[in-house]
Amino acid sequence: MKDKFYNYICQLQDEICESFTSIDGKACFQEDLWSRAEGGGGRTRIIENGAVFEKGGVNISAVHGPLAPAMQAYFKIGEVDFFACGLSLVMHPKNPMAPTVHANWRYFEMYDKSGAPIDAWFGGGLDLTPYYLFEEDAEHFHRICKASCDQHDPSFYPKYKVQCDAYFYNQHRQEARGIGGLFFDYLKADQERNLEQWYDFVTDNANHFLEAYVPIVTRRKDMTYTDKEREWQEIRRGRYVEFNLVHDKGTLFGLKTNGRIESILMSLPPKVQWQYDHQPEENSAEAALIEVLTSPRDWCKTNS
Amino acid sequence: MKDKFYNYICQLQDEICESFTSIDGKACFQEDLWSRAEGGGGRTRIIENGAVFEKGGVNISAVHGPLAPAMQAYFKIGEVDFFACGLSLVMHPKNPMAPTVHANWRYFEMYDKSGAPIDAWFGGGLDLTPYYLFEEDAEHFHRICKASCDQHDPSFYPKYKVQCDAYFYNQHRQEARGIGGLFFDYLKADQERNLEQWYDFVTDNANHFLEAYVPIVTRRKDMTYTDKEREWQEIRRGRYVEFNLVHDKGTLFGLKTNGRIESILMSLPPKVQWQYDHQPEENSAEAALIEVLTSPRDWCKTNS
Numbered sequence: 244m245k246d247k248f249y250n251y252i253c254q255l256q257d258e259i260c261e262s263f264t265s266i267d268g269k270a271c272f273q274e275d276l277w278s279r280a281e282g283g284g285g286r287t288r289i290i291e292n293g294a295v296f297e298k299g300g301v302n303i304s305a306v307h308g309p310l311a312p313a314m315q316a317y318f319k320i321g322e323v324d325f326f327a328c329g330l331s332l333v334m335h336p337k338n339p340m341a342p343t344v345h346a347n348w349r350y351f352e353m354y355d356k357s358g359a360p361i362d363a364w365f366g367g368g369l370d371l372t373p374y375y376l377f378e379e380d381a382e383h384f385h386r387i388c389k390a391s392c393d394q395h396d397p398s399f400y401p402k403y404k405v406q407c408d409a410y411f412y413n414q415h416r417q418e419a420r421g422i423g424g425l426f427f428d429y430l431k432a433d434q435e436r437n438l439e440q441w442y443d444f445v446t447d448n449a450n451h452f453l454e455a456y457v458p459i460v461t462r463r464k465d466m467t468y469t470d471k472e473r474e475w476q477e478i479r480r481g482r483y484v485e486f487n488l489v490h491d492k493g494t495l496f497g498l499k500t501n502g503r504i505e506s507i508l509m510s511l512p513p514k515v516q517w518q519y520d521h522q523p524e525e526n527s528a529e530a531a532l533i534e535v536l537t538s539p540r541d542w543c544k545t546n547s
Numbered sequence: 548m549k550d551k552f553y554n555y556i557c558q559l560q561d562e563i564c565e566s567f568t569s570i571d572g573k574a575c576f577q578e579d580l581w582s583r584a585e586g587g588g589g590r591t592r593i594i595e596n597g598a599v600f601e602k603g604g605v606n607i608s609a610v611h612g613p614l615a616p617a618m619q620a621y622f623k624i625g626e627v628d629f630f631a632c633g634l635s636l637v638m639h640p641k642n643p644m645a646p647t648v649h650a651n652w653r654y655f656e657m658y659d660k661s662g663a664p665i666d667a668w669f670g671g672g673l674d675l676t677p678y679y680l681f682e683e684d685a686e687h688f689h690r691i692c693k694a695s696c697d698q699h700d701p702s703f704y705p706k707y708k709v710q711c712d713a714y715f716y717n718q719h720r721q722e723a724r725g726i727g728g729l730f731f732d733y734l735k736a737d738q739e740r741n742l743e744q745w746y747d748f749v750t751d752n753a754n755h756f757l758e759a760y761v762p763i764v765t766r767r768k769d770m771t772y773t774d775k776e777r778e779w780q781e782i783r784r785g786r787y788v789e790f791n792l793v794h795d796k797g798t799l800f801g802l803k804t805n806g807r808i809e810s811i812l813m814s815l816p817p818k819v820q821w822q823y824d825h826q827p828e829e830n831s832a833e834a835a836l837i838e839v840l841t842s843p844r845d846w847c848k849t850n851s
Contacts, residue, residue: 273823275824289823289824291822291823298821298822298823300823414802415802415803415808416808477818481815484788484792484819485792485812488788488789488792488793489792489793489799489802495793498718498719498793499719504719504720505823505824508789508821509823511785511821512821513820513821513822514781514818514819514820515788515818515819515820515821516817516818516819517602517812517815517816517817517819518595518602518817519577519593519595519602519604519809519813520579520593520809
């Protein structure tokens with residue numbers, strides 16, 4: 244399963260990077276190969292200063308070795324070995340009308356000190372962070388999320404949608420990071436599904452990613468915008484930074500377990516502002532975004 | 548002691564704000580009074596878009612009530628009541644040649660549920676974060692820090708200087724946030740010093756703050772700079788954000804204990820950049836800064 248999933252994310256990285264390069268039309272992804280002293284490494288691909296994408300990364304990694312103490316504490320387990328591989332992507336478009344997108348699909352194994360497997364699971368999902376709300380974009384994104392779930396189990400979409408809203412939440416601001424999508428974790432073999440079936444679900448979800456995001460960025464990338472709208476995007480990107488640095492478990496574990504810093508922090512937006520106590524005007528487009536982040540909506544209600 | 552120290556920080560806030568307003572010459576501090584449901588409140592004073600200060604805050608607060616569970620865990624104590632008051636300031640100058648400064652002086656009391664005092668201590672310090680290194684600035688700042696310590700105890704400066712370097716450290720980057728200053732905490736009555744003597748030390752330290760920073764910002768605020776130098780400042784401000792959101796205990800406790808978000812996050816710089824794997828050119832002024840952040844120096848060696 245390790246090799247099968249790793250091979251899958253390798254080709255997925257190629258496919259996604261090709262698609263984004265073609266959309267951008269100006270910048271290319273730069274590749275950095277890196278290795279980790281404790282075992283494994285990764286292939287980081289970054290795009291910067293593009294015509295469409297101001298900054299973004301589509302990274303894969305496969306790492307293994309003894310589980311770091313911080314992770315032992317988190318998983319409430321003793322000294323074990325682990326293997327983890329996955330693809331993580333974050334794309335920050337330049338145009339404030341085009342949303343930031345994040346996705347991650349990962350596979351994790353644990354072994355006891357004799358090398359015997361103890362546990363194995365998949366995790367991941369995808370989510371959208373608009374700066375201006377276009378309901379048709381949110382509906383489209385969620386419709387594809389739902390479609391990728393429904394063929395596996397009709398209970399998946401409602402469950403993983405709610406988990407996404409709960410996870411990508413800036414508790415200290417009492418608002419969601421974006422309009423959500425899917426978030427799943429600890430997908431383990433059980434009476435209902437073996438690991439192969441979870442592989443089918445997770446890769447099927449990843450295969451829907453471009454269909455979920457590309458039409459949105461394509462129709463927003465050339466819209467006109469004002470300096471004020473760009474400023475709003477930069478202020479909202481500040482909330483993205485706050486989530487990733489204060490709340491995101493993946494980022495924090497990476498920073499605390501000697502991960503490759505530049506690959507982890509590629510998720511941070513290129514230009515960001517913090518203004519004191521910035522409040523959107525009443526009944527503005529900016530206020531409409533805050534409204535939907537404060538009360539997550541059921542985006543598939545009319546389309547299900 | 549509560550009232551005495553609170554009265555002190557009230558007048559200190561006035562004095563510091565007056566000095567900064569006069570240096571800026573364009574913008575004024577805006578004041579926000581706030582109260583906290585659980586008890587107490589604060590007086591937040593923010594300056595933005597000034598001629599010298601792009602963003603900054605000089606805030607006081609005095610809060611009390613039951614100690615929040617996150618703080619109970621941190622202090623390894625059960626359900627107690629607390630009182631805390633202090634002044635916190637962060638000033639981000641516009642000119643990349645002028646350093647950001649941070650300072651905090653605080654007093655904390657704890658009581659059992661009958662209201663009997665259990666513990667009381669002072670904490671605080673000041674530290675400087677340059678974007679370009681001027682050795683005379685670092686030496687001046689540390690000389691004043693040392694002077695404010697030496698009249699109380701010659702052991703204070705070396706001890707609190709090292710604690711400052713250790714505290715304001717971006718572990719994940721393996722570099723200091725800035726060139727340090729002083730950091731002290733848990734200054735409690737003991738055989739050597741009673742709480743009055745700690746009050747004298749802490750307020751004396753705070754009384755030296757303007758002498759430590761004002762000459763520096765005054766000689767840097769009108770220096771010419773290039774777009775590239777401004778860009779470097781914005782990238783380095785990203786490290787400031789990383790420290791405050793990932794490592795700073797004050798910020799994290801504030802966010803986790805229902806503090807006033809906008810007063811806590813006033814510390815974040817106004818305009819910030821993250822570029823992938825940005826590296827300064829060899830032998831550049833930018834590289835000289837990184838060098839000193841990687842290996843903290845003894846700034847008082849030649850002046851002591």
